[in-house]
Amino acid sequence: MPTATDPQFTAGVNALWQGIVDDDPAEAMPFFFPKSAYLQVKALSDAGSDYENRLIGFYKLDIHAAHQLLGSGAKDAKLVGVSVPAKAAEWIRPGVEENKLSYYRVYGSRLTYTENGRTKSFGLFSLISWRGQWYVVHFGPNPRPKPIGVVYQPQG
Incomplete structure (x- = not known):
């Protein structure tokens, strides 16, 4: 079971935050599920295309949407952290979510x-x-009816 205290996790969260602040999805990629892993995990006929076009496409749109949420104060906004509700994590078995390998999945994390x-x-x-x-x-809700960036459940 992964933890939210590991240095690699912290580095990934920081990369995500910097990508949002700078409106640069490429900076946020270290925290995105690796393509090599996706190709091993998913039982899709064209997992590579799905990864590049759908997953990365939405991630980029969502990074831009999060940057817009920060608005003109983006450069002054400060990351506090990410909470991951580990007790809510589920072990996803092969055959579920079109996968061929198992993994943990968790909903409900918040940045x-x-x-x-103000805390947001x-x-x-x-x-x-x-x-x-x-x-x-x-990053944003899945599935989505159309390709637009979405900030999921903003508060504050």
């Missing part, structure tokens, strides 16, 4: 930050595990 002296947060729709680490696989 917390301060902006203009938004959800990370779904994290899944790979080799003992949590990664974002769906």
Whole structure:
């Protein structure tokens, strides 16, 4: 079971945050589920295309949407941390979610930050595990009816 206290996790969260602040999805990629893992896990006929076009496509849109949420104060916003409800994590067996390997999945994680002296947060729709680490696989809600960036459950 991955933890939210591991240095690699912290580095990934920091990369995600920097990508949001800078409006640069490439900076946020270290916290996204690796393509090599996706190709091993998913039992899709064209998992590579699904990864590049759907998953990465939505991730980029969601990074841009989160940057817009921060608005003109993006550079001054400060990351507080990410909470991962480990007790809510589920072991997903082969055959579920079109996968051929098992992994942990957790819903309900939240990224917390301060902006203009106020504490705010938004959800990370779904994290899944790979080799003992949590990664974002769906930043915003999944599935979606159309390709738009979405900040999941913003508060504050």
